Amino acid sequence: MFRIAAAFALLAFLSVPALAQSQEITVSVKDNKFDPAEIEVPANTPLVLRVKNLDPKPMEIESRDLKFEKIVPGGGQVTVNIRAQKPGRYEFFDDFHEATTRGTLVVK
């Protein structure tokens, strides 16, 4: 019984990321503020987050909860691929202005 359960667990472990369809969302930064500052996505869905920096100076989008950091040049755009997540609230911010430039990814 345990073996069968373990086999299924392993199968799930191996196959879940490949099955899920990803969702695309764009967030922009202007005057050190994320727009929108809160993004909602369904659980267990990989996310393609496009970050547009409308300010003339570089920023670094970072999330400790989601384990990514990426420089966005002034006036530039980057793509961040985020693994499927469990429901919860995940913070992200501009590493160069951590106190003021913050946003939240809400996974439901």
Added chain:
Amino acid sequence: MIAALIIVFREVFEAGLIVGIVMAATQGVPHNGRWVSGGVAAGVVGSCIVAMFAGALSQAFEGIGQELFNAAILLVAVVMLTWHNVWMSRHGKELAEKFKAVGQEVAEGSRSLLALAIVVCVAVLREGFEVVMFLYGVLASEGIGQVAIGGACGLALGALVCFATYRGLLNIPQRYLFGVTGVMIAFLAAGMAAQAVLFLEQANIVTVLGGTVWDTSWLLSQDGVVGRVLHTLIGYSDQPSGAQLVAYLIVLAVMFTLMKMLAPPSRRQSVAPAQ
């Protein structure tokens, strides 16, 4: 000013630990200081060059240029660290005994130093890129003044970490020093391989074994001081993926196997006591 200090220090800190270990690991190899400072200088220049092309890098390969770049330079560092350890397992004892190499070994030693200079360059490049982008942004919007002071203090504190690491390791008796630095370098390389895999996962290139193996963020967060140090030194992650763990274990296994296989038979015991 404080923000600049914290950001610069945080970036320099990681590179500082690595430079300190490399300095200790090459203790007694002729001209090691020159090679290591050359690596640091190349890393700083490289950071500025990469920063100049940050826009192009971000757009490259359909938006995953930064991830590929980071993964590539990390993997180069893993290869260089492996090369150094293999070289040291052959010659470490002679260095430890005589404290300086002669003839052929000087030439070979400088090749190993080149490998470690590349590692230092990569470490500085990765962190330096962020510092340069940060400072550029500040210069563009807020002017220099206070930020220069904060940045300089952050840099000085980072250099202090580097020096403390180096001096701390030199307290180890000479005959054990290369054994200890060899093991540290093996774990450093394994951690870098795991980080490279994370970047490849974010680039959607590595898609197998993507599930989180464990979550110890409640116990030891990767973002606290201890977590950060362990993350740099042994590649600690509070939420590693299966693929990261596999890469980590493979690098450790390959590294220790090569060190054992290639060590001269009579020296095997003294070279890698931690096995």
